[in-house]
Amino acid sequence: MFQKTAKWKSKFGLLGMKISSSCVCTKIKTNLIVSCALVLLSLTFAFSAIGQSSLNIVAIVNDEIISDYDLQSRIDFILFSSGLPNNPNERKRIRYRILNNLINQKLMLQQAKQKKINVSRKQIGEFIGQVEKQNGMLKGNMAKLLNKNNMDTLTYERQVEAKIAWGQIIRNKLAKSGELDEENINAQIRLIRNYKGRPEYLVAEIFISFDAGRSDLKEQQLVNRLYQQIKDGTPFGQVARSFSESASAARNGNLGWIREDQLDPNLAKIISNLQRDELSVPVKAPDGYYILLLKNKRLAHGLILGETSVSIQQILLPLKNNAAKSEVQAQLTLAQSISRSVQNCKDMEALEKEIGIPKTGKILGVKLSNLLPSIRKATQNLDIGKASNPIRSKAGILILMVCSRTFDEDEEKARRRVAQYISQRRAELISRRELLDLRRSAFIETRE
The missing domain is CATH 1.20.5 (Single alpha-helices involved in coiled-coils or other helix-helix interfaces)
Structure with a gap:
């Protein structure tokens, strides 16, 4: 038991x-x-x-969102690339504009998706490679630069993707519109020929658009801020690349040589009154605000046929490498006096003999492409019979004057150049119209 x-x-x-x-x-x-x-x-x-805060929705574009992270990343990138100060006030000032650009980017990518346009990683890489080359950077240094400054590289790549895709959309539209009418080319050539001897201007622009149906106060405030930033020393091209909505933004805002008849009358009047390297105050036009930079002016050459060759008269005032500042200043003062007093190449030649300056004389029929970069830059847009500003070189101080200018190209090549210009203008107009149509038909909601 x-x-x-x-x-x-x-x-x-x-x-x-x-x-x-x-x-x-x-x-x-x-x-x-x-x-x-x-x-x-x-x-x-x-x-x-x-x-x-980062995932907060700041805008809805059709059925897709733009997050606060997207917006803040783009603001970071724009402030970094434009040289504007990165502080709360500046971020607040540009927020509206950057958000507007992101909305446009979203519309571009949506349109590309609808049209089955895909942008490959290779295309994005090649585009960035071109930007690096234009800015004197080694391949791959763009990503390193962005990472070093705590920038989101995806933000930049997305922007590049939209540019490539939108460019393809516009090229397709342009192709469908048909080949250029020969009469349009002939008319443009007649204008160029008839304009010979009249003023034309080398101009750069910053363009900020606004909607005609609402207040443009924010755009006005932004363009005034950009104007002040340039006046304070930020390079014009840097600001243009970051903020301008024109196709010229990709070229640092450069429009090239333009005639008065190619501009809005109000803009043409303002440009004609600017001096070389002078910046205009912000100008309101029917489609937006412009800041204009006059880089140079000249009398139109007419229809340029081919590569330019020039004959140049030069005077060299010699200086040793270790010349004293007083000696350099004395030669510079003399050079400025010569530049102001000579009226033509005969004056230059006579002055050389009178002073007995060695290492001077005439360069006959040389192609601009064969000249030293500093001399080419000084003479390519210099009016015939006008002395250049003094140029400092290793040998001393140089004064140049173009005695003649000739071109080497047949008319068929010139016609292709004119056709290319007309196509570029048409592409810009198509781009603006298409984007405007997309915005009008889209559902867009923004949030503060």
């Missing part, structure tokens, strides 16, 4: 121990599950709090 009881107790005891162990395990598991749930819940709230 005792043995049975002991055995029973032993079994019971063992069973009791098993039951107790199971209860403990159940409690542990239950507590663990509750703890994990609480941790996950707390992490959810933590990530929600951390990401609240």
Whole structure:
């Protein structure tokens, strides 16, 4: 009996121990599950709090969103690339404009998707490579530069993707519009020929558009701020690349040589009154605000046929490498006096003989492409019979004058050049119209 009881107790005891162990395990598991749930819940709230501002929706474009992270990343990039100060006031000033640009970008990419236009990683890489080359950077240095300055490289790549895709859309539209009418080319050539000897201007622009149906106060404030930033020393091209909405933004705002009849009458009047390297105040036009930079002016050459060759008269005022500042200043003063006094190449030649300056004389019929970069830059747009400003060289101070200018190209090549110009203008008009149509038909909601 005792043995049975002991055995029973032993079994019971063992069973009791098993039951107790199971209860403990159940409690542990239950507590663990509750703890994990609480941790996950707390992490959810933590990530929600951390990401609240970055994932906040600032705009809806059709069925896609633009997050606050997208906006802040683009603002970071624009402030960095334009040289504007990165502070709360500046970010607030440009927020509206940058958001507007992101909306346009979203519309471009949506349109590309609809038309089954895909941009490959290779295309994006090649585009960035061209930008690097234009800015004297080694291949791959753009990404390094952005990473070094804590920029999101995806922001820049997305912008590049939109540019490439939109360019393809516009080229397709241009192709569908048909080949250029020969009469249009002939008319443009007649204008160029008839304009020979009249003023034309080398101009760069910054263009900020506005919607005619609403207040343009924010655009006005932005363009005034950009104007002041350029006056304070930020390079014009840097600001143009970051903010201008014209196709010329990709070329640092450069429009090339333009005639007065190619401009809005109000803009033409302002440009004609600017001096070389002078910046205009912001100008309001029917489609937006412009800031204009007059880089140079000249009398039109007419229809240029081919590569330019020039004959140049030069005067070199010699200086040693270790010349004293007083000696350099004396030669510079003399050079400025010569530059102001000579009226033509005969004057230059006579002055050389009178002063007896060595290493001077005439360079006959040389192609601009064969000249030293500094001389080419000084003479390519210099009016015939006008002395250049003094140029500092290794040998001394140089004064140049173009005595004649000839061109080497047949008319067929000139016609292709004119056709290319007309196509570029048509592409810009198509681009503006298409984007405007997309905005009008899209559902766009912005949030503060």
